[in-house]
Amino acid sequence: MYSILPYLALNYLLLNLPGAAGQRCSKIRNLLDDSSITVTRRNNDICILTGDSCCNKEVENKLLEKTKTILKNRVFLVLNQFYQKLDSDKNVKNAMLTTLIKSSTLSQARRLEMNEKFSTYRAGTNTLSSEDLEEMKTAAARGALTLSLGVPISDECQSLLYFDMETLKDSQMKYLGSILVMLRGYEIMSELITAAQSQDLTEQCYIGAVRGGFTERMSRQLKFGGCNLCLDTTSFSHPCAKLCRNILSGCLKGHIKIREYLQHLALNQIKLNSIVQEYSAKVIQDTKNLKAEVKSKLRIDPDFYKTCSSLQRGTEPDEEPSYTFDLGYDEDDARDTLDSDWLCKYVFSGVSEVNCWNKSQVGEYRLNIYEFTNEGQRQNPEVPGEGPNINIDDIIDSYEDYKVKVEELAEGRVSLKGSSSHSSLPSFLLLTLSLAGYVIVT
Numbered sequence: 001m002y003s004i005l006p007y008l009a010l011n012y013l014l015l016n017l018p019g020a021a022g023q024r025c026s027k028i029r030n031l032l033d034d035s036s037i038t039v040t041r042r043n044n045d046i047c048i049l050t051g052d053s054c055c056n057k058e059v060e061n062k063l064l065e066k067t068k069t070i071l072k073n074r075v076f077l078v079l080n081q082f083y084q085k086l087d088s089d090k091n092v093k094n095a096m097l098t099t100l101i102k103s104s105t106l107s108q109a110r111r112l113e114m115n116e117k118f119s120t121y122r123a124g125t126n127t128l129s130s131e132d133l134e135e136m137k138t139a140a141a142r143g144a145l146t147l148s149l150g151v152p153i154s155d156e157c158q159s160l161l162y163f164d165m166e167t168l169k170d171s172q173m174k175y176l177g178s179i180l181v182m183l184r185g186y187e188i189m190s191e192l193i194t195a196a197q198s199q200d201l202t203e204q205c206y207i208g209a210v211r212g213g214f215t216e217r218m219s220r221q222l223k224f225g226g227c228n229l230c231l232d233t234t235s236f237s238h239p240c241a242k243l244c245r246n247i248l249s250g251c252l253k254g255h256i257k258i259r260e261y262l263q264h265l266a267l268n269q270i271k272l273n274s275i276v277q278e279y280s281a282k283v284i285q286d287t288k289n290l291k292a293e294v295k296s297k298l299r300i301d302p303d304f305y306k307t308c309s310s311l312q313r314g315t316e317p318d319e320e321p322s323y324t325f326d327l328g329y330d331e332d333d334a335r336d337t338l339d340s341d342w343l344c345k346y347v348f349s350g351v352s353e354v355n356c357w358n359k360s361q362v363g364e365y366r367l368n369i370y371e372f373t374n375e376g377q378r379q380n381p382e383v384p385g386e387g388p389n390i391n392i393d394d395i396i397d398s399y400e401d402y403k404v405k406v407e408e409l410a411e412g413r414v415s416l417k418g419s420s421s422h423s424s425l426p427s428f429l430l431l432t433l434s435l436a437g438y439v440i441v442t
Helices: 005-015 021-032 057-075 077-103 108-122 130-149 155-160 166-196 203-212 241-251 253-300 302-313 331-336 340-346 374-378 393-410 427-441
Strands: none
Touching (some): 057 077, 057 203, 077 253, 077 340, 166 253, 241 253, 241 340, 253 331
């Protein structure tokens, strides 16, 4: 009886000779830049293979290390693109705030001081006093009327217009508040996105990715290695879509709450954007109404004309400053940032249901897709164990405070209030002093 061992030995040698047969490991050789890789008898720890392959334990470890250098950036690609969209609108809102400050009648020193306090507010600390807010809304209203009339308004004229300016002052305060709260929202979203990427993915995640054999969708080029390269007959196959989704959901199981609050914030920012637009339009309309009232007083009120006749000699501007209120993102964008289905379609090429890599061979992935919830991910077969522990309790507290302010603005209330830690005159005393000034002038 003839022995089969010499035949197996000859077959093994032929598989690793240069030429057509020796090209069996070319994919993985090129990926790892290692021409010494050859077909090896089965001794795998990571890859779930049933026969000899190009991946022994040493090669698997190289695949794992390569995956660790690339996967995290790919997983958070959509999240970072979303951040860029947020940043674009944040720049628009910052421009609105800058224009509001510059167009006010505050002195340059006070403008710088107020700008610093607004920056502190955006970061989560309110150092604004009631006097600051009273001064700001008055200076903003006076500045808007000055620009509209094309001539400075004296202190005497401002006193005579005290009651007439109240509507515009209220609109300016709500406009300012809505901008600041929206900018605060962007700061909180930025903190969430930073927290999402603050910790490494788990070892089980990286092992799952190696088994999944991900490739990059746009160029169809391999971005990091996978067990699908261990067998020449499967080197062309992309991961099964369901496998891809389970792996990425498992990799991101520590980010479930982050995605939830990103969606909450996106919804509130969209609502705030409409509120900013509403108060921007109201400020413009109230300024026009006040200008019309000033012109009427100049015609019919001799005392007002005597004190403020210079107001009719201004050069009115040709056009008002305008901004775009079209956001470059919506709630779906927030959800897609950490959504395994979207990541598999957009970033990775796991789009097949059959004739795809199912982590051990080409075929079909028959396991369930588990929901992106804590309960669902506890059952995830591809990435067992806990995800990275990312503490966002402080960010959630900031969100709750921010949400209250959004609701106040949505109800037409002033959300911007003086900090209780700063001494301020009672509001009734401020009104008394203002009325006294009005009486003295008249």
